[in-house]
Structures are given as structure tokens and as C-alpha cells.
Amino acid sequence: MKENQTPENHETQEKESLSLQDLLIDEKANVLSEYLSLSITNLGADTQVSVTTTDAVPTTYSSIFYGVSAVDLQSLVGDVQSNND
Amino acid sequence: MMDVLIIDNSNALARHIHGEGVFIAVHDDEIRALRAVERSKPDIILLNYTVQSNDTAEFIALLCQASEHSKIVLIAQVLTDDEILDCLIAGAKGFLTIDEMPKFVNKLLPAVQAGEAWISRRMVAKLIDRLRHQQVEYSVSP
Numbered sequence: 001m002k003e004n005q006t007p008e009n010h011e012t013q014e015k016e017s018l019s020l021q022d023l024l025i026d027e028k029a030n031v032l033s034e035y036l037s038l039s040i041t042n043l044g045a046d047t048q049v050s051v052t053t054t055d056a057v058p059t060t061y062s063s064i065f066y067g068v069s070a071v072d073l074q075s076l077v078g079d080v081q082s083n084n085d
Numbered sequence: 086m087m088d089v090l091i092i093d094n095s096n097a098l099a100r101h102i103h104g105e106g107v108f109i110a111v112h113d114d115e116i117r118a119l120r121a122v123e124r125s126k127p128d129i130i131l132l133n134y135t136v137q138s139n140d141t142a143e144f145i146a147l148l149c150q151a152s153e154h155s156k157i158v159l160i161a162q163v164l165t166d167d168e169i170l171d172c173l174i175a176g177a178k179g180f181l182t183i184d185e186m187p188k189f190v191n192k193l194l195p196a197v198q199a200g201e202a203w204i205s206r207r208m209v210a211k212l213i214d215r216l217r218h219q220q221v222e223y224s225v226s227p
Binding site: 038049054067074079 | 200219
């Protein structure tokens with residue numbers, strides 16, 4: 001899998017061995033807050049997604065998705081919904 | 086300085102917003118609110134779902150047309166994922182339940198103003214999952 005995960009903490013550094021998706025899905029992990037702020041950055045042919053926790057000490061996790069380009073929130077959400085139909 | 090325009094017919098949202106440098110305007114009528122958005126181009130719009138209910142996604146699209154600069158956050162009691170997705174597709178940048186306003190709204194405002202989206206962990210997981218599928222499709226394509 002060509003996914004590169006980089007945790008970046010605004011105030012402290014924590015090493016995480018779980019993948020970003022594992023963190024998001026695993027309710028038992030309880031590492032992330034219920035709400036997250038999300039940014040999507042177009043890197044040309046690739047896309048960087050960063051999620052930041054909304055805890056007192058926010059932590060940012062970033063992943064680069066290679067070969068996925070020109071994504072913004074609206075188009076990505078639309079893609080998710082069309083796949084649900 | 087952050088201009089926040091609240092569209093709310095229940096008077097339930099504004100009292101939770103604190104902090105210096107936040108200017109708040111409240112409208113309970115959607116037509117007047119739309120005109121105010123067009124005129125003042127606020128940084129952030131907090132929209133209570135009850136104002137337009139099932140027509141909220143269409144109303145969000147109108148707000149986006151009135152002010153491309155403004156970032157819209159949907160506030161509601163409980164919505165289905167599809168209802169939230171419809172509003173995000175229409176142009177909303179985030180969603181928060183009314184019950185969680187006191188806990189999160191003052192963190193949400195600077196994050197959204199900085200250009201980030203504010204959504205639930207479950208919704209982020211769906212989006213990441215979709216990205217990973219696109220990546221797999223890319224990696225196996227000739």
C-alpha cells in the first residue's frame with residue numbers, strides 16, 4: 001500500500017503504529033476525538049489528507065494517497081454518496 | 086476578527102459562542118439571512134437545520150452563491166449520514182449537533198476559518214476509505 005502516514009502533533013509528539021484508517025474506524029482505540037478537522041491538499045498527482053483531533057492537545061495525522069489527484073471535500077463526498085447508491 | 090452569521094429560528098446557537106474578536110449577527114428568517122450574507126460576506130455561517138429542514142441542501146447552495154468566501158457549518162439535532170452528505174455536497178464545510186455546541190463550537194470556528202472541514206470521525210473514515218479505494222484502483226491500473 002502506497003500510503004504514508006505521518007503524525008504531527010501541534011504541541012507534543014506521539015508515535016502511532018496504527019494506520020490512519022484503523023485509528024478512524026476502531027472505536028475501541030479511542031485515540032481520536034468524535035469530531036475531527038479535516039484538510040485535503042492537492043499535491044498534483046497525489047493527495048494529502050490531514051486529520052486533527054479536537055482534544056485539548058490536538059494531534060494531526062497525515063496520509064498521502066498516491067495517484068489520487070484533484071480532490072476536494074465536495075467531490076470526495078459526492079463520490080462516497082454515489083457509491084452508496 | 087471573525088464575522089459569524091447565525092441563521093437560527095430557535096435562538097439556541099449564539100449563546101454558546103465565546104471569544105474575543107468574534108462578531109456575531111443572528112437572523113431567524115432565511116430570506117433576510119440570504120440578503121445579509123450577500124451584503125456582508127461573513128467568514129462563517131452557522132445554519133440551524135430547522136430553518137429549512139428538508140430544503141437545507143438547496144439553501145446551502147444558495148448561500149454559497151451569495152458568498153463564495155463564507156464557510157457554512159450545519160447545526161442540527163440528529164441527521165442521517167445521507168442528509169449530512171447532501172449538505173456537504175451542496176457546499177457545507179462541517180456539521181455539529183446542537184447538543185455538542187457548548188463543547189466544540191469555539192474549537193470549530195477557527196478550524197473552519199482556517200479552511201478545514203469539521204466532520205465526525207465516522208464520516209472521515211468513509212472519506213479515507215474512498216480515497217484508499219481510488220488509490221488501489223490507480224495502483225492496479227495499467
